[in-house]
Amino acid sequence: MRRFVLSCLAAFGAFVAAGPARADFAECVASLRAEASRAGISAKTLDAAFNGLQPDMKVLDLQQRQPEFKTPVWDYVDGLVEAERVADGKAAMARESRALARAEETYGVSRTMLAAIWGVESNFGQNMGQRPLVQSLSTLACFGERASYFRGELMATLKIIDRGDVPADKLNGSWAGAFGQTQFMPSTFLRLAVDFEGDGRRDIVDSAPDALASTAHYLSKSGWRSGLPWGFEVKLPPGYSGPSGRKARQSMSFWSAKGLTRIDGRPLGAGDAALLLPAGRDGPAFLVTRNFDAVYSYNAAESYTLAACVLSDKLAGGSGIVTPWPTDDPLLSREGRKEVQARLAQRGYDIGGPPDGDIGTKSKAAIADFEQKNGMEVNGRASVKVLAALKK
Numbered sequence: 492m493r494r495f496v497l498s499c500l501a502a503f504g505a506f507v508a509a510g511p512a513r514a515d516f517a518e519c520v521a522s523l524r525a526e527a528s529r530a531g532i533s534a535k536t537l538d539a540a541f542n543g544l545q546p547d548m549k550v551l552d553l554q555q556r557q558p559e560f561k562t563p564v565w566d567y568v569d570g571l572v573e574a575e576r577v578a579d580g581k582a583a584m585a586r587e588s589r590a591l592a593r594a595e596e597t598y599g600v601s602r603t604m605l606a607a608i609w610g611v612e613s614n615f616g617q618n619m620g621q622r623p624l625v626q627s628l629s630t631l632a633c634f635g636e637r638a639s640y641f642r643g644e645l646m647a648t649l650k651i652i653d654r655g656d657v658p659a660d661k662l663n664g665s666w667a668g669a670f671g672q673t674q675f676m677p678s679t680f681l682r683l684a685v686d687f688e689g690d691g692r693r694d695i696v697d698s699a700p701d702a703l704a705s706t707a708h709y710l711s712k713s714g715w716r717s718g719l720p721w722g723f724e725v726k727l728p729p730g731y732s733g734p735s736g737r738k739a740r741q742s743m744s745f746w747s748a749k750g751l752t753r754i755d756g757r758p759l760g761a762g763d764a765a766l767l768l769p770a771g772r773d774g775p776a777f778l779v780t781r782n783f784d785a786v787y788s789y790n791a792a793e794s795y796t797l798a799a800c801v802l803s804d805k806l807a808g809g810s811g812i813v814t815p816w817p818t819d820d821p822l823l824s825r826e827g828r829k830e831v832q833a834r835l836a837q838r839g840y841d842i843g844g845p846p847d848g849d850i851g852t853k854s855k856a857a858i859a860d861f862e863q864k865n866g867m868e869v870n871g872r873a874s875v876k877v878l879a880a881l882k883k
Contacts (some may be wrong), residue, residue, distance in 0.1 A: 516546045519633035523642065527649050536653045546630040547622065553666035554635055564769045564794045565816035566872065571611050571798040572812075575825045575848075577805045580606055583615040584806065590687065590700035598707035599717030604782075605703050605710075607803035608789065612674040616699060619672060620664035624648045628668045628677075644668045647677035656684070656693045671695030672702035675709075683709045706789075715785040721800040722764060722779035724754040724813055727772065735766040737779060737793065746778060754813045769797055775814040820874045828873040834881040835861065 524541050528534070562570075584591060584606045591602035606615075613619045628648060631641035648668065652659045657670075664670030668677060672695055675684060684693040687704035695702040728750030734741070743759040746766065753759060764778035777797070787796040805811050823831065825848035832846035835857045843853035850858070855871035862869045865880055 516630075516633055520544060520629060523629060523632060523645060526642075527646060530646060530650075532646075532649045532653050536649060536659075539659055540625045540649060540652065541629075544626060544629060546633065547626050548630065548634070550622070550627045550630050550666040551635055554631070562794070563818070564797070565774075565818055566822045567794040568769075568798045568801060568812070569816075569822045572802045572805060573824050576610055576614070576802065579615055580610045580802065580806045583609065587699050587703065590703050594687070594700075594704045594707040597704065598711040598715075600707040600710045600715050601803070601807075603803045603806040604721070604786070604799070605707055606806055607799045608706055608786070609673055609699075609703060610802055610806075611795070611799045612669075613672050616672040616702075619670065619674070619696065620666075622663060622666055624662040624664055624668050624670055624677065625659070627664075627666055631667070641668070644677050647681050651677055651680060656680075657696055661696045672699055673706040675705065679709065680705075683712060709789065710785050713785040713788040715782055716780075719762070719780055719782050721782045721786065721803065722767070722777050725751045725759070725766075725776050725778050726754055726756075726814075727751060727776050731772060733766075735768045737765050737767055737784070737787070740765045743778075751776075751778070767793065767797070769793060770817050773817040775812050775816065820872075820876045823873050823875060823878060827875075827878060831858065831873045831878050831881060834878075838881075 520541055524537050527537055584602065587606075591605060594600065594605060595602045609615055625645065625648060628641050628645035632638050632645050635641060645668075648662060651657055652662065662670055665674065669675065670677070671680075675695060680693070680695065684695055684705040685701065685708050686693045687700040688694075688698055690698075693701055693705070695705055725746075731750065733749045740763050742763050743761055746764065747759050751759065751766070759778065762780065764780050765783075767777040767779045767783075768774065769777075779800075783796060783800060786799055787793070789799075790796070801811055828848040828850055829846040832842045832848070832850075832854055835854070836842050836846065838861070840857035840860070841853055842857055843851050850871075850873050854873070858873060858877055859869050859871040861867075861881070862871075862877065867876065867880065
C-alpha cells in the first residue's frame with residue numbers, strides 16, 4: 492500500500508511539474524532559436540527544427556547511465572566482441588572493401604580498426620539510434636548537465652541541416668547527439684567529416700564510405716601512427732607490483748626487465764607502451780601504445796577502447812583475449828542470451844519482443860525478477876548462472 496501511495500504521489504508530482512517544465516522549455520527554445528539566428532542559421536531551418544518541439548525528458552535519465560562506465564569490463568568487452576559480431580564484421584568488410592582500402596591508404600589507419608569502430612558504434616550501420624538530435628540536444632541544453640556543451644552541439648546540428656549535408660529527418664542518434672554509422676558528435680562532424688564519395692555531401696548516415704573515411708580522418712588527426720599496433724596481451728610475472736595505467740608509458744626494455752612477455756611468450760619488441768590492467772592483476776593484461784590513445788580519444792572510456800581494439804584483432808584473424816576474466820559468472824554469447832530470453836518468455840515474462848539476444852530494459856527486469864525469486868544475486872545480467880538456473 493505504501494508503494495502504491497508513493498507511486499501516486501510521484502505521478503501527481505510529475506503532472507504538476509509538467510506545466511512549468513514545458514513553459515521553461517519554451518522559453519529556453521526561444522533563446523536557442525535567437526542564438527542560432529544570430530549565427531546565420533536560416534529561418535526555414537529554424538522553423539523546421541523548433542516549431543512544435545517538445546522536450547524528451549528521458550534523455551536526462553540516460554545521461555546518468557552510460558554503460559561503458561557502469562558495466563563490468565568483462566561484460567562490456569565480451570558483449571561487443573562475440574562470434575556473431577566478428578562474422579558480421581567480416582561480411583561488412585567484404586561489402587565495403589574498396590572504401591576501407593582507400594581510407595586506409597589515404598589516412599594510414601588500418602581497415603580492421605575502422606571496421607571495429609563501425610561495429611562497436613552502430614553494429615555496422617544497423618543500429619544508429621532513433622532519437623531526433625534536435626529534440627535530444629535541446630532538452631539537454633535546457634535541463635541537462637553540461638548544458639553549455641550541448642547547446643554548442645545543438646548549434647552544430649542546425650548548421651549541418653542548414654548546409655544540406657544530412658537532412659533533418661535523418662539526424663537521429665543517441666541520447667547525447669552522436670549520429671551516423673560511426674557516431675560522430677555534430678561539432679566533430681563539422682570539423683572532420685569528409686565527402687569520400689564525391690557527391691558534394693558529407694553523409695555519414697547513408698554512406699558507409701563517408702562514415703569510414705571520416706573516422707579514419709578523425710583517428711589520423713588524433714595521433715594514429717600507421718603500422719603501429721594498438722598493443723597486445725601480455726603475461727605478468729608472479730607477484731608483479733610495478734607501475735600500471737594508460738598514462739604510465741615506458742620503454743619495451745623497461746617492461747621486459749620487469750618480467751613481462753607477450754601472452755604467447757615472444758619478446759615484447761621495440762618502442763614504448765603503457766601497462767593496462769582493466770580488471771586488476773588477476774585479469775588480462777595489455778601493453779598499449781599511442782594508437783590505443785588515439786582510439787581512446789574517440790570515446791574516453793578504457794572499456795570501449797579495449798573492446799574496439801580486440802574486435803579489430805579478431806577481424807584481422809587474431810585469437811582475441813587469452814587470459815580469463817576474474818569472474819565465475821561470465822556473460823553469455825548472443826545465442827546464449829537468446830536462450831535466456833526464450834526461457835523467460837516461456838515462464839510468462841515480458842522480454843519486450845521476440846528473443847534477439849539484445850538485453851534491453853524489459854529483459855533486464857525479467858532476469859532481475861527471476862534472480863530475486865530464486866535467491867540469486869540480483870543484477871539483471873544474462874549470465875551463465877542465470878541460464879543454468881533457468882534450465883532447472
